Amino acid sequence: MILSLALAAASSDAGESASLPKGYETWEKSRQKIVSDKKSPYYGIYYIQADRNTLKAYKTGGRYPEGSRFVVTYYGIREEGGKPVQGKKNIIVLMKKERKQQTTGGWLFAGFTPAGKPASIDPARDCYGCHLKEAGTRDLVISTYADFR
Numbered sequence: 001m002i003l004s005l006a007l008a009a010a011s012s013d014a015g016e017s018a019s020l021p022k023g024y025e026t027w028e029k030s031r032q033k034i035v036s037d038k039k040s041p042y043y044g045i046y047y048i049q050a051d052r053n054t055l056k057a058y059k060t061g062g063r064y065p066e067g068s069r070f071v072v073t074y075y076g077i078r079e080e081g082g083k084p085v086q087g088k089k090n091i092i093v094l095m096k097k098e099r100k101q102q103t104t105g106g107w108l109f110a111g112f113t114p115a116g117k118p119a120s121i122d123p124a125r126d127c128y129g130c131h132l133k134e135a136g137t138r139d140l141v142i143s144t145y146a147d148f149r
Contacts, residue, residue: 018110068097
């Protein structure tokens with residue numbers, strides 16, 4: 001999934017209608033997550049950021065209100081001293097609760113280049129399928145608030 005997002009070049013419908021939220025860099029940020037399995041769609045190093053309103057539902061594991069937003073920034077992995085360290089930023093992903101997004105379970109998924117420009121993703125193929133499979137009972141949110149501790 002992440003590799004297909006990072007390699008995409010043209011804008012998708014979701015990417016054209018979405019933009020990165022202003023100030024998301026100041027939102028509460030998770031600990032660094034490292035997925036070193038190159039076969040995993042989540043391969044890389046990433047951080048999750050959630051706005052203040054989203055954190056309330058995130059902490060309780062409940063349903064997310066309309067407008068809830070997560071931004072995930074993915075980086076490559078490079079080796080340093082035999083350990084994985086953060087490489088170059090390769091994609092930024094927005095997940096925003098929007099009832100009108102019927103084909104993706106009520107969430108808008110959009111990808112952006114490291115510079116914040118829309119990247120081509122197919123939300124149903126590249127995002128929704130994994131979210132449904134891994135978090136269908138958690139309002140499609142794969143991560144948990146424990147990722148922030």
